[in-house]
Amino acid sequence: DSRGRVLFAVDQVTGEITITAPLQYDAGKTFEAVVEAKDQGDIPKVSEATMTLTIVNVGNNAPRLEVKLQKTVFDNTVLIPEDAKNSTFVGKLLAIDNDPGVSGDVTCYSAHPSFRVDPFGNYFAIIMSGSLDREQAEKIDVVLVCSDAGSPSKTSSVSFQVLVSDVNDNAPMFSQTQYVANIPEENIFGRQILKLTATDPDAGINKLFTYSLFPRENSVFSIDKDSGILKARTTFDHEVEKRLNVIILATDEGHPSLVSTATVIVNILDINDNYPEIITKELRVQEGIGNMKHVGNLEGSDKDSGVNADLVFSMPPTDDITGQMFKVNPNGVVIAIQELDRETRDRYILYLEVKDKGLDPKMTSGTVTVIIDDINDHAPVFQFPSETNHTA
Ligand SMILES: [Ca+2]
Ligand SMILES: [Ca+2]
Ligand SMILES: [Ca+2]
Ligand SMILES: [Ca+2]
Structure with missing residues (x-):
């Protein structure tokens, strides 16, 4: 054949012809072999016959699949931002099936709900059909499945990987939206009132954030931008004010950045510091x-x-x-x-x-x-x- 394999053998005595390699079916393909017969005389007489073999399609072959991705970061892996729009083109799926008739009719689908495959000329377009969330899944295996219409039908599958890149779609989250602290009056300057905590589920700079007071200028409180420790900048007097509110912001470093707020209620507790x-x-x-x-x-x-x-x-x-x-x-x-x-x-x-x-x-x-x-x-x-x- 074209790859130089020996496909047939002939028994020198009986003349029986056997197949020595699998004959791959291709529509309309025929094999030709020349068979020689010679006698055993001193000067042998030779005669030839041409044998023509038409391969009959008795089996049905599964489609052969290949994925060609649009933007590969490395082999068989595509990088998609988590906010990629529905219908974003991801790549091509080639499905080759040379079987005749319906045995060569191929339909494909994506096993992952965020993707679909649409027939497009001689290939299938791999398209986004749902949203991605890096905070849910950073790496996705997408399996594409194709079947022909033969009976029985033959199915093949192929997969590719998606790396979901981060978008700043989460504001930092405080552990509570409202905190309450009880502080006795006559506190020392700089006394710690409480420590706030927030977390940001994004990645990279999108998850970095700092704490601040709102409004920023505050003569009563101060907050450490990194630790979230809220301190008193003054000595409280229960007889002047029994309860104070302060608003804390957590602002991430994404572009644009996202902000969330928490309220701290500070109850100033009474101390017996007044004479009757x-x-x-x-x-x-x-x-x-x-x-x-x-x-x-x-x-x-x-x-x-x-x-x-x-x-x-x-x-x-x-x-x-x-x-x-x-x-x-x-x-x-x-x-x-x-x-x-x-x-x-x-x-x-x-x-x-x-x-x-x-x-x-x-x-x-x-x-x-x-x-x-x-x-x-x-x-x-x-x-x-x-x-x-x-x-x-
Ligand atoms: Ca964020
Ligand atoms: Ca994110
Ligand atoms: Ca008092
Ligand atoms: Ca008193």
């Missing part, structure tokens, strides 16, 4: 009120919150007369223990203490003046006229 005050300066009471009677309520204040501003009044033991005359309840109610008589004494000065219930209680001392008002308990004594001198 006694607001009441004086209490007025009418004379003559008796034993265990209500004189008045003491009022106090404390700028702190909760127990740190929960006040307890007391009157420390004293040798003074006030200790025998008055009693102060913890809630600030002042009681007269004995009857108050203006004529005996018209004012008393109470020495008081007020203390909060904080963990480290703060106490303030002060005085409150109790003024005894007159209720005209003595009938006027007329000097003149009088009943006794009969001047009336």
Whole structure:
């Protein structure tokens, strides 16, 4: 044959012709062989006959497939960006089947949903038919399958690789959209509030990002652009502000870059850093009120919150007369223990203490003046006229 193979042999005695190599079927192909016969005389007589062999197609051959990719990065591998549009041309699929009739009619399909093959003249066009996502699959094996219409049908497959290149299609993602931090007031400058974390599933510079504050100028907070550590640039005062919000951005280095945001709520917790005050300066009471009677309520204040501003009044033991005359309840109610008589004494000065219930209680001392008002308990004594001198 054309490749110089010996395809036939003839038995020198019996004349039997045998096939020594597989005869590949090609439509219409015939083989010719010349057969010689000679006798065994001293000068042999030779005669020749031409043998013509037509190969009959008894089997059906599977299509032979070949992929010719458009942009190969290396052998049999094509590089496609993950945002490649539907219908992007990827390469050609050649499907050769020389079988006669329907045994040579070939149809093909792609086993991968993101690709399809469309008949196009004497080849099939390999075309994108779905979207790619590098974050899902960075390397794809695409298997193309072709079958002829013979019976039985013969099928072949061929594959190629797709390397999906990254596009910056993901913003960095914070681990939470909202963070809450509880920081006691009177913190030191530069105290760490919390560490934010974000991740970006892209590749290369598309996955690099930095943290920043929004707006960038902030006198209260600072953030480390690489570590995401949020710090205080000031000393917080619960009595001025109980809760602060700050917006953090994570911006990647893709072109164009993508940004995401998170909110940090900072609760400024109370510390017992304020002393109570006694607001009441004086209490007025009418004379003559008796034993265990209500004189008045003491009022106090404390700028702190909760127990740190929960006040307890007391009157420390004293040798003074006030200790025998008055009693102060913890809630600030002042009681007269004995009857108050203006004529005996018209004012008393109470020495008081007020203390909060904080963990480290703060106490303030002060005085409150109790003024005894007159209720005209003595009938006027007329000097003149009088009943006794009969001047009336
Ligand atoms: Ca990104
Ligand atoms: Ca990406
Ligand atoms: Ca306090
Ligand atoms: Ca406080």
